[in-house]
Amino acid sequence: MFxxxxxxxxxxxxxxxxxxxxxxxxxxxxxxxxxTVAYVTHTRSDNPNVxxxxxxxxxHDAFLAHEQQPHTARFLHERDQHLASPPMVWRLHPAxxxxxxxxLMEYGDSD
Numbered sequence: 001m002f003x004x005x006x007x008x009x010x011x012x013x014x015x016x017x018x019x020x021x022x023x024x025x026x027x028x029x030x031x032x033x034x035x036t037v038a039y040v041t042h043t044r045s046d047n048p049n050v051x052x053x054x055x056x057x058x059x060h061d062a063f064l065a066h067e068q069q070p071h072t073a074r075f076l077h078e079r080d081q082h083l084a085s086p087p088m089v090w091r092l093h094p095a096x097x098x099x100x101x102x103x104l105m106e107y108g109d110s111d
Contacts, residue, residue, distance in 0.1 A: 001037070001104060002060045003092040006053040014082040015049065021078055022051070028071035035062025037099070049084065 010018050022041055029039050038056040057063040066072055079087075097104040 001056060001058065001094050002063045003054070003056040003094070004063075005090045005092060006055070007088040008051045008053070008079070009084040010049045010051060010082055011084045012049065018051070018079070018082040021075060021082070025071050025075040028069065029066070032069060032071070033062070033066055035059070035065055 008018070026039060026041065029036055033039075035058040036056070037058055038054060040054045042052040042054070044050040044052065055063075055066075057066060094104050
């Protein structure tokens with residue numbers, strides 16, 4: 001399994017446009033990326049200009065396939081106009097867990 005957490009700080013007045021871009025991207029991920037285990041976007045209740053993404057892929061190859069998708073390229077190209085600062089990215093390595101009632105490691109390697 002390969003996972004990321006990404007934090008975006010949105011410029012004042014850009015939340016709706018950023019969220020629209022994200023909605024389009026998530027719809028395309030749902031249709032075209034069977035190796036994406038979870039792609040969940042969150043808002044922070046204490047800061048309406050922050051978005052947190054949790055991205056989980058079957059393995060590193062599935063992440064690389066995600067990065068090559070046209071919808072990902074569009075998101076990466078268009079997002080910066082909405083950001084107050086560069087995104088913060090954390091790569092995660094699974095330690096333990098369960099997904100859908102199964103041990104985590106059954107969903108791919110730990111890349």
